[in-house]
Amino acid sequence: GYGMLLFLFLPCLCSGQAVPLLLRFSSFLDPSNMVYLRWDHDEQEMITFELRVRTPGWVAFGFSPHGELSGSDIVIGGVFPNGSIYFSDCHLVDEATLDEDESQDYQLLSLTQNETFTTMMFKRHLCTCDLNDLDITMDTARLITAFGTDDTVQFSKGQKFSKSLFLMKYRGSSDSTDPKIFFTYDLRLDNFAVPAEETKYACTFIPLPMVKQKHHIYKFEPVLTPHNTTLVHHILVYACGSDSVLPSGIDDCYGADPDFALCSQVLVGWAVGGESYQFPDETALSIGTPLDPQYVRLEIHYSNFDLLPGLIDSSGVRIYYTSELRKYDVGVLQTGIFTFPVHFIPPGAESYRSYGLCNTSQFDEVNGIPVPELHAFAYLLHTHLSGRGVRVAQYRSGEQLGIICEDKKYDFTLQEVRDLKKILTIKPGDEILVECSFQTLDRSGITFSGLSTMNEMCLAFLFYYPRNNISSCTSYPDILYIAHMLKQEASDTVEGMMAMDFIDWDNETIKSAEKAAKEANQVVVIKTINVTSTLSSDNKKGKIPFSIPLSENFPALRLDFLQNDMFCIQAERKGTRKDVKLALYPRI
Template sequence: MIRGGRVRAVTSLKSSSLTSAGWNFFVHGRRLQARQKMACLGQRRAGSSPFLLRLLLWLLLVCAQAARYFELVLDPESRFRLFWTVDYEAESLTAELKLELPPDDWFALGFSDRGDVTLADVCVLWADAHGRPHLDDAWTDDAGYVAVDEQNDCVLGSLKRKGTTLRFLFTRNFDTCDSHDYVIEDGTVHLVYATGKGPLRRLEGLRLTRAQHGFQRAQLLKFMGEPPPFPPDTKFTNFLNDKVKVPNEETTYWCRLLKLPSDFAYKKHIVRYEANIQKGSEALVHHMELFHCEAPVDEELPSWNGPCSSPDRPQPLDRCKRVIAAWAMGAPPLAYPEEAGLSAGGSDYSPYVMLEVHYNNPSLRPDYVDSSGITIYYTEELRPFDVGILEIGLEYTDKMAIPPLQPGFHLTGYCISECTRVALPKSGITLVAAQLHTHLTGERVWVRHVRGGAELPEMARDDHFSTHFQEIRLLKTRLQLMPGDALVITCRYNTLDRPNVTLGGFGIREEMCVSYIHYFPKTDLEVCKSSIETGFLQAFFKYMNDYHDAPTSEQKGISDNYKSIPWTRHNVRLLDRVYQEMPLSMQCNQSSGARFPGSWEGMPVTEIMYPLPPPSRNCPEVDGLPQLEQEQ
């Protein structure tokens, strides 16, 4: 289903939806950030002077922008909703929970590494036998038992109840300098929740694993800048599912082939996109992507409206893989900078797009019917620059492999300086957004920026990455990539549940390590990816046969050779060293698929002679306080 129109009252469009009651309470709760408000307003009185009046209006605008908020549904029944905003200056979150909760029931919200309520850091709201509310900072052990923290870092601001609706607001610092507390970092956060019957005599000894519990993923530390205004001629188009009967399975990926509106026969600039979630499906729709189908403009593609992995899906639709938009739960709209737009349409641009929706149905409900999708905003008034999308990382090849039963094995892909030197303009390109990507075993991804052997600030990092939570994220600071710079992406994989080697490739049970970087101005550089040079990989297989009696052979293919190796601890370490040190085969590719002129085989890995120091914590000296675990 495609619906569209012209954007009319663009000033009324908000960056996120919120009920009026929730918004009123949230604004009330922002009093906790009085320092910021006082800095904005300064308690000045506006007289009749036009200058003072304009100044007051400007100050009010600044304060309104400071109150930008985000929303996330926590549970499948949409009974628990989280609203939050970020104060980067104070390094704190202000959050409101709106709960449908019987009187005296308790509720816990917190954080853990992978969404478990064991080894979690939680704020627990509970009532004692006298009906008095308490908000306590607590943590759980490896069995899920609750212990109250000696240092309470869950600061209650407001609490209101009306019938079964409970709303409370609290603040939490990013880093509390408490060894039992989770450090909120840029990237994916696994939010855990639990609830049960009250009142309670005390909190200690409560076991969250035996209570109703769950988790959601979110990026809490979001980009807080205001999106640029819409051009006057902005139109919008909805790419929606049409009354999909969602299977009663926990995870469903649903794909639907759609076409762009007819006016995309001429080039347009996409300036913004956002989720269009059907009411009642807020907890069902986990993430969505919209792909362009790279087919000849006059080729008619076969229709499809069904599970993405179905064997009946037509093979020509495999060309629908260029990402136009990617959204995940809790993500705000993504707006491109005022000077650039994502090019779409034109005489040689296929009109076909594929909508992919990930439905998360843990309660296995059979009655969900959904028509959610993505809305894009576009303009004929072309901006000064086209947005380009640069793909960096590892080639999609079985030359890269991850041994089985590994808690943390690393693969690294390189966009080397030799490629950017021949492919980028002298003034460089401006990186504005990025999407990190692995498949099922990826759990950590980061991208380093290198210039002349010296490491510059990272482009992106997600230390709690999940393939089930992928979105295009605006960079909080634009990054200038110059000719001769290098980008180095590293992915960490966990294969403890896999008895066999995992190979690189396109399949969901194979692995990838890539980032899709949105930048301007668009250049002809489309792919900058690496793999180990084939000759050195064959030398590794021969070494394994000669010195470790592995049944590897030149007559076998790469996949079979990897599968022939006994993955002892020594052999795993050896493969890791081979990947770190051996020369590269590079894809330094133009939009046509042809490589840029140059010699791209046997290239050395990027050497970082001057790495950045690990991030420091702004904490007093405390014995036993762990440092941030941030791999370099």
């Protein structure tokens, strides 16, 4: 059992205070704010954590492949009543079997306890090369925390929490400059009665601040009604074109009245686990000029799984804006697959990849004046419940330049704006390819692209400067080609979509559909910010570039220095990675 586990006893000097490190990032890991994590990472691929738990007993922290205990890479520590400490790098074989790792790859920096808190500070390499340790990557991490009231480690009796978090952030709040004079403005619902339904999308249209001259929105953060924090699933704010005719009141976003789904250009977004976001110092969203939106659509997705009655909510987003203008206006470009039922995902798929193409060569024509280079600095990825991964690649003259951004462990419950490591230039004529990976093992019917949570989307929003008039550049495949490759009769788009229901889906037909959708001609649709004056290049065809994104973001071979004069070699062959630990000569 857990109590029998032998821990590594460390000399008492560890229990002294470590040199306080500036850890730029922090988050509570549980709904009651009992578990507080601070962390940071450095150029040496080392990540440091400080875990503070409101308990006098044992504490555990680690990483899980899918959010469950079994298979987790976990570190456990605490202070015995006599003042000696225990700390160990372990893994959970299953929910009832905890084993200590042969290779102890977490280094304890300090471990202290008082009547209220146990605080543990430790560090590890992003990649340890220990098969029992999970790599920390540019993907969403599933964090596991647990704790007990005494020093007998028993997961069955302790409190346990799982939370998705993106650890590889590049900018902390201390890295940003706040303007001297700023204003706040809340975009939120007013005492909305949340229905006793599992899922509700509530939408309303709100004016942006009325300013006489240009101002910049430089930061936004969620404003959640305190007792409803577990109820609000995600919040999106969409910009409305100046000539949109908008409805009043609050209604179902994707219900009977289609007007409540107007305005599709995302300005800001937040979801469970997300924090506030501040734009880099040189950039911000413009308001107050004739080109700027005057209204936004506020969309709040509620998950009332316990069907609680009588809930009233006034959640939303708080924006910070200033008259101290920054150098560049931010634009948001929506890329990926045009949301239209021509995009479908077969049922019973372990993994099904879909592709959306943006060809920027028509931007000048659609924009009306030449579009300057786009300098992308951040991104927001979006699929619905069956999405498992999203990757965005950049092509120039048919050659892949690299991956713009990706998340191979995408989690629908954590949709947030993330910074790119460095600013990326997209030149006129470049192609942007969005690849989404879906899993539909739990579905018996086809999942079509659409607005409901049970439909699917495959989108990547790129935040860039300087702003232009293009709001989206997406594509959808030629459904007739797909139908014919699957040996179905169809003479128009509607027949092509309907034909998908006649297919007997198995591994072979799923792979054939994926291949046909990738080979088909792509209809590229480019839209401008004013929805009604859309010029879409429906007659322009595109092809998915043949060199599909690399299977990993690793170079073919990578060397890492580890402790104890070991090297870690990561070799990649045919998309599989082999981690090899080699003892080489000590470094000089």
